[in-house]
Amino acid sequence: MSAARNEALETWMKEHGHSANSLAEAANRAVERLTGRTGSYDGSSVRSWKSGRVRWPNEFTRRALEAVTGMSATELGFVPRGRARPARAPQQEDDMKRRTLISGIAVAAAAVPGTAPRRIGMSDVDRLQQRFTEIIASDIRWGGQPGIEQRAAALADEALNLQNAGSVAPRVRSSLYASAAAFRSSAMWAAIDGCRYDTAKAHMREAQALAEMSGDQAIKFRVWSHAGSMYRHMGLPADALAANDVARSLHITRRDPLFSCLGHARHAATLGLTGDTAAVHRALGAAQDALERADPDAVRPMWMAAVGDGAELETLALSAHLRLGNFEQAEAHAHRSLALLRPQMQRDRAINTARLAQAQLGQGEADAAASTAMEVPAITATRHARVARMLQEFGAALRAAAPGNTIIQDWTEHTATWRTAT
Incomplete structure (x- = not known):
């Protein structure tokens, strides 16, 4: 047969x-x-x-x-x-339909019969880029929200629909694919940040395909780097390291040291899961060297801003050392990251404040740790899935580390106010 x-x-x-x-x-x-x-x-x-x-x-x-x-x-x-x-399962049928959309078959955007085809140009790409700026701003402020994910996914479809809305030059077509990949990668990151990992995987596959069609190295790096972060948050270090390696192997990391910095820093955060202290130190050292070599005036995507000012490197070093149990070093990186984070980066500030509390608790400073954790705003503590989970884990660790301490009652009363505040 x-x-x-x-x-x-x-x-x-x-x-x-x-x-x-x-x-x-x-x-x-x-x-x-x-x-x-x-x-x-x-x-x-x-x-x-x-x-x-x-x-x-x-x-x-x-x-x-x-x-x-x-x-x-x-x-x-x-x-x-x-x-x-x-036999092909219904989910596979759905995946095929999504990949058909990725290939540019967007019937709804076809030109009206009898009219001259509209020429799609870079002004249309610029309009999409402005919407992308809005998505990034929302992510920086809130992060992880289903609404951000849904808006980003819809804008990815809009970028694809433009492919068939008129005549498109090759350069514009590549830019449209890059825009669609950027939006889809933002939808992916929002799902990761909200701990919706199955949805994040679906966005990842579409983003990877779109990034390949665009030929844009920066967006390829973003998608694969996000994939590494997704697997790290899922507790799958082998997959995370493999995805990080793809991102770090792209030639943009050799052309621009700042991308190399981010690649090494995210690799260090993943290596923290493996317990390999020496490897973490090597990766962080490479990231720091790359940061020092990077041209501060180079034109880069806006989502790289936190890398250029060193905040992202400190954040990822904090994560790596916390995973290793190096609580004193983690606390030092936490303070530096909080000093470097821009005021609008409320999500990152909440996450790093929660991590600072964990580092202080790891050093036996229960009172200081609880006070630090109480600085996280109620709206972030309750509406951001990753922050909420981190604070739940902190509360359990606090109760285990300081049984009978009056700070436990203070923490319990404080968390009770979150329900009424939101």
Whole structure:
């Protein structure tokens, strides 16, 4: 009996303009990022995957294809040994519909019959960029809210719809894909920040595909760096490190040291999960060196502003040392981060204040820790999922560390006021 063709892989290749040879080349580059050695795939390898002759590739092949496509091996139509190839599930149908949208088929935006096609230009891209500025401002202030996620996702669709609203020059088309990827990555980050990880994964896959079509290195870096943060927050350090490696391997990190700084700093925060103190120190040292080499006057995306002033590096160093249990160092980074954060960065200020409280509690300073935690505004403590979870964990640790201390009663009474304040 002949092998069943891998229709899911064939469909993905068609939608993303890949031939057998170009996918093989992309997979080879992914293997090199993962292992340090160039892969040996060629067009015949890909044809074997498509034909179904290879139903379940080896681990390195699966990881390479997942890095290239942003999809799992099973979503790409591969079947683990011993299992039958499943019929396409409703969720897979939904994913296919979303990827159809990504490919630019936006019927609702078609030009009105009988009228001359409108020319889509950079002024349309500039208008989208202004909306992106508004999304970033909302994220900086509140973060994690479903409303931010929904607005960002809708604007990503709007950017895609413009592809078919008129004639589009290649440069404008790339910019529209970059705008769509930027909005989708903001939707992804809002979902991560709100601890809605399944939704974040769906946004991630679309953002990765859009970023590839745009060819924009900065947005590729943002998407993969966000992916690393997502896996770190999920407690999956191996996946987080792999995603960080993709971001750090992009040539924009060699062209602009500030991107290198952010890549190393986020890598350090993930390494904190592994308990490798030496590796954390190396990564933070590399981040600091890159920050010092970066041109402060270079033009960069607005979402890099906190990296340029050092606030993001201090924030990620705080996270790394807190994970390692280096509470004194964590406290020092917390104070520096809070001093550097701009006033409008209320979400980050609340998160780092909660982390400062954890660092103080780790040093046995229960009273000081509780006082610090009480500085988090009630509206952030109750409406931001990640902050709320951190403060719940802090409360449990406080009760365990200082049983019988009157500060426990103060903390309980304080948290009770949150319900009435909001």
